[in-house]
Amino acid sequence: METLLSIKELGVVYHTERSKVYAVNGLSLEIAKGESLGLVGETGAGKTTTALAALNLLPKSAERSGDILYEGKSVFHMRERELLKLRGGEIAMIFQNPLTALNPVFTVGEQIEMVLRAHGGGKNRQIRERAGELLETVGIPRYRLKDYPGQFSGGMRQRVGIAAALASSPKLLIADEPTTALDVTIQAQILELMKELQLRSNMSLLMITHNLGIISELCQHVAVMYAGTIIEYGEVAKVFKNPLHPYTIGLLGALPKLDGPRSRLTAIPGRIADPQNLPPGCPFHPRCERCQEECQSKTPGLAAIEEKHFVSCHLYTKEVRP
Amino acid sequence: MFRYIVKRLGQTLLVLFCVSVFSFFLIRMAPGNPAVMMLPDGASEEAIQEMEVRLGLDQPLYVQYFKYITGVLKGDLGTSTAYRTDVAQIIAQRLPNTLALTAVTVVAGCLFAIPLGIIAGSHKGTAVDFFTMLFALLGQSMSPVWLAVLNVFVFGVWLGWLSTMGTGSVAHYVLPVATLAYPMAAQIARIGRSGMIDTLQEDYITATYAKGIRRFTVNWKYAFKNALVPIVTLVGMQTGAFIAGTIIVETVFSWPGIGQLLNLSVGNRDYALVQSVLLVSAAFFAVINLIVDIINSLIDPRINLR
Numbered sequence: 001m002e003t004l005l006s007i008k009e010l011g012v013v014y015h016t017e018r019s020k021v022y023a024v025n026g027l028s029l030e031i032a033k034g035e036s037l038g039l040v041g042e043t044g045a046g047k048t049t050t051a052l053a054a055l056n057l058l059p060k061s062a063e064r065s066g067d068i069l070y071e072g073k074s075v076f077h078m079r080e081r082e083l084l085k086l087r088g089g090e091i092a093m094i095f096q097n098p099l100t101a102l103n104p105v106f107t108v109g110e111q112i113e114m115v116l117r118a119h120g121g122g123k124n125r126q127i128r129e130r131a132g133e134l135l136e137t138v139g140i141p142r143y144r145l146k147d148y149p150g151q152f153s154g155g156m157r158q159r160v161g162i163a164a165a166l167a168s169s170p171k172l173l174i175a176d177e178p179t180t181a182l183d184v185t186i187q188a189q190i191l192e193l194m195k196e197l198q199l200r201s202n203m204s205l206l207m208i209t210h211n212l213g214i215i216s217e218l219c220q221h222v223a224v225m226y227a228g229t230i231i232e233y234g235e236v237a238k239v240f241k242n243p244l245h246p247y248t249i250g251l252l253g254a255l256p257k258l259d260g261p262r263s264r265l266t267a268i269p270g271r272i273a274d275p276q277n278l279p280p281g282c283p284f285h286p287r288c289e290r291c292q293e294e295c296q297s298k299t300p301g302l303a304a305i306e307e308k309h310f311v312s313c314h315l316y317t318k319e320v321r322p
Numbered sequence: 323m324f325r326y327i328v329k330r331l332g333q334t335l336l337v338l339f340c341v342s343v344f345s346f347f348l349i350r351m352a353p354g355n356p357a358v359m360m361l362p363d364g365a366s367e368e369a370i371q372e373m374e375v376r377l378g379l380d381q382p383l384y385v386q387y388f389k390y391i392t393g394v395l396k397g398d399l400g401t402s403t404a405y406r407t408d409v410a411q412i413i414a415q416r417l418p419n420t421l422a423l424t425a426v427t428v429v430a431g432c433l434f435a436i437p438l439g440i441i442a443g444s445h446k447g448t449a450v451d452f453f454t455m456l457f458a459l460l461g462q463s464m465s466p467v468w469l470a471v472l473n474v475f476v477f478g479v480w481l482g483w484l485s486t487m488g489t490g491s492v493a494h495y496v497l498p499v500a501t502l503a504y505p506m507a508a509q510i511a512r513i514g515r516s517g518m519i520d521t522l523q524e525d526y527i528t529a530t531y532a533k534g535i536r537r538f539t540v541n542w543k544y545a546f547k548n549a550l551v552p553i554v555t556l557v558g559m560q561t562g563a564f565i566a567g568t569i570i571v572e573t574v575f576s577w578p579g580i581g582q583l584l585n586l587s588v589g590n591r592d593y594a595l596v597q598s599v600l601l602v603s604a605a606f607f608a609v610i611n612l613i614v615d616i617i618n619s620l621i622d623p624r625i626n627l628r
Contacts, residue, residue, distance in 0.1 A: 055532055088534035095532075100525040105547045105622050114544075118534045148623040164533065 001032035004172055004204050005054060005091070009066035012049050012058060012228070019276045023049040025228040025283075026066070028302070031172065036198060036205035038215035038236065040251070041225030042272045047208045048096070049228075051174045054206075055087050070172075089119040092165035096177040098157035102149035108135070108157075109145030112164045119168035134163040138193060155186035159193070166197060172204045179214065191217060212255060216240060221308075224248050227273040227283035230302060234309035244311040246288045282314065290315060326627040327612065334608040338601060342394065345600040346387050346593075354591045355379075356403040377403065390597065399601075400594030404587065409598045413580060417602070419489060420572070420579030424564040426495055427502040432557060435507035439514020440549065444541045446519055454511055461508025470501045470574040487576045498575045502568060506560050513556055517549030524548075551618050551625070558614030565610075566603035 012024040024046040031037050041047050052058050054068055056075050068075040070086060078086065092115075095101035102111055112131040116122070122130075132142035138159040149157055158178060165173055175194065179187040195218055198205050207218055215222050215236060222239050224232040224247065232245040243249045250268035270287035273279060279286050285295040294314050302312045357373035358365070374380050378389065393400055399409040442454035477497055478486035484496050521527065522545055530544050531537075565580075572582035580599050587595040619625045 052528070057528060057531055084534045084536060086534070087532055093529070093532045095525055095529050097525060101529045103524075103526040103530065103544055103548070104624055106544065114530070114535060115533045150624050161529075168534075 001035065003030050004033045004035075004071065005029075005031045005206075006069045007050070007054070007066070008069065010050065010053060010068060011065035012046070012053060013063040014059075015061050015063060021275045022278050023062075023228055023275055024053070025278070027225070027229050028066075029223055029230060029233075031204050031206055033171070034202050034204055035221065036207060036219045038219035038222040039206060039208045039225055040210060040212060040215060040222060042210055044272050044275065045225045046228035046275070047225060048176055050225075051093060051176050051206070051208055054174060055091055055093065056083055057087070084118070088115050088165075088170070089168045090170055091172045091174060092168065092170035094158070094161050094165050094173065094175040094178045097181045098154050098161055099181065101161055102157055104149055107146050107148055108152065108160045111149075111160065112145075112167055115164050115167035131163075131167070134167055135160070137166070137197070138163045155182050155190065158182060158186075158190055162190070162193065162197070166201070169201065170203060172206065173198070174206045174208065176208045177210070178207075179211070180209070194218065212240070212251065224251070227278060228275065229283070230310075230312065231284065232311045232313075233302065238306070238309045242309075244305060244309070244316055245284075245313050246290055246315075247284050282312075323616075323627060327616075330612050330615075334605070334612070337608055338604055341604040342391060342597065342601055343387070345597045346390060347383070349588070349591070349593050349596045350383065352588070352591065356591045356593055359591050360403050390594075394601070399598040402587070402592050402595045404590040404592040404595070409594050412583065412595065413598060413602055416578055416580045416583050419577060420565060420568065420581060423495070423498055423502070423568065423572075423577060423579060424561060427499045427506065427564060428557060428561050430499055431503040431507040431510060431560075434503075435510035436514055436553060438507075439511040439553075440518055440541065440546060442511065443515035443518025443549070444522060444545070446515075451515070454515065458508040458512045458515075461504045462512070464505065466501065466505060466570050467574075469504065470571055473497045473501050474574060486574075489577060498568075498571050498577055501571050501575075502564060509560070510553060510556060513552050514549055517552050518545060521545045521548040547621060551622050554614055554617050554621065558610050562607035562610045565606045 007027060007029040010024050010027045011022075014021040014023055027046070027050060029037070029039075029050075039047055039050070049058070049062075053064065054070075054075060056078065058064065064076060070090065073082075075083075075086065102108065109128070109131050112134055113127050116127045116130055121127075128145070132145055135145060136142055140156060140159055140163075144152075149160070152160065158181075162178075178194070179190050182190060191214060194205070198218075205218070207214065209215065219236055221234065222236045223230045224239070224245065226247050232239060232243070232248045239248065240252065243252050247268065250266065253266040254268065256265060268287055273283045273286075279296075281297045282288070282291075282295040282300055285291045288295065292314060298314070300312045300314050300317060302310045303317050304310050305316055355370070355374075357370050357377060357379060360373060361369055371380075378386060390400065397410075399413070401407065402409050402412055405412055438454050438457075442451040445451055474486045474497065477484045485491075485494050486497055488494060518541070522541075527540060527545055530540050535544065568577075568579065568581040569585050570581075571577065572579045573585050576582070580602070584596065584599045586592075587599065615625075615627065619627045
């Protein structure tokens, strides 16, 4: 399949007054046209930073390395005009917290219409008409266009966010934990809606989440992220049935199961690696039960274990290359 | 909305009543006697007493207040002891001068300071920002008295460019407006800047950029509206303050407005005039506050008028 977005060895370092924060460290990833890819990881793994980098929206204090190609063109080297077309037009984003992602002093209609005006334009009446259609697509009656975000619930606001993201028919939708701030029943509705819309419009989806259930619902491929890099990647079924990296095994072990004998949930010991002070070698080694000497000094690379299943762990590279 | 306005106007009446009480008693607590001020120097004790009776100053305070307030309610603000004419007439003559000065000052200050604050806030850390903050720091540190005298000295006396006395031409506006507008502009620029800095950190601004909106539009349309509420509040308060008390500037520049009038009438112990000037200023202040609240509720729908 044709590659739409390709992230190559992305590195992002935030410079604060006192220290450097290594948010993303050599992350590589590809998303094909029409594909939906899940990006999983704990809070602080660098997921949102990766998403913002794809839109070239990192703050000035961020130091970037590597590259991100959209349809073969470097996002980092695009001109302002190309970027304006890319953002919202080619790649749209849904934000984590619907309560803060809509401007409180503009109507929801305006927040959808601004996308339409920026990408395509047209007469005011047509734009208004189209905004009404979009709102109806996400299950909100058209007459609410003139209401302000404060008059909507969290779930409704996230629907507005989705409507605005879809306004310009983007080729890639980046959803940054779109349901984290919502309660469970609303989560299900939003996911159902996104699944339906993705299938209908054949757009690619990058679903960023820490919820493995969402990935198995929505995605074909999954990339597991730890300390700003991908540690395991593959088809969802393969990764979930046969997780290889001790971190992925730990993540899946921390989920309760409904069937089979009841067993204790296992937690991964320790805390997520501190991006201001990353451990040498494999960033997961201080928490890893199967840590070896090599892991403490040498950083493992992503290696194919079976078809469409990659892992970055010394345990497996040894087995492959004796 | 209509009910809210009616309610607020009702509250305003209560405020004005309090102002009438305070101004009435405060001016009477000041040493001095209007009867003495009205008579030539060295007038006899009898003449003074006779004048006090004529002015009604011999009656108990509550009776005097009752007479005053019933007069006000009937539309009679009383008679000035110093000018020997109707107070309402004097104020009506002077008020347009103060209103004109205020209007020019506020418009000039806003036109200059709001864009400056927005630019500084959206270019935090740049040279524009640095000079804006320097400008604001100076404006807020200088006492208006000193600034007024400095302006008179430099532009009026030293360079001789501008007239420093009275009204009449556009040139007459320059120095008083500059003196009033500079500290005001400094404050507006500062609050506009900090409002922009706060707003630009919000998620919804990142979200707006992610929609492919130009930086200029983000700053001047989508962030600006969020930063506007504190600016409007500040401008309202300053407008009210200008109408009520540009005493220093009007006195220094001999501007025949009600600030200067208030200064003169306090000196003359012109009770009726002092009371009325304060009452009129308070009424303006209250109405401006109401307008500010209405404007802010139109800008930000989260502000509920209740």
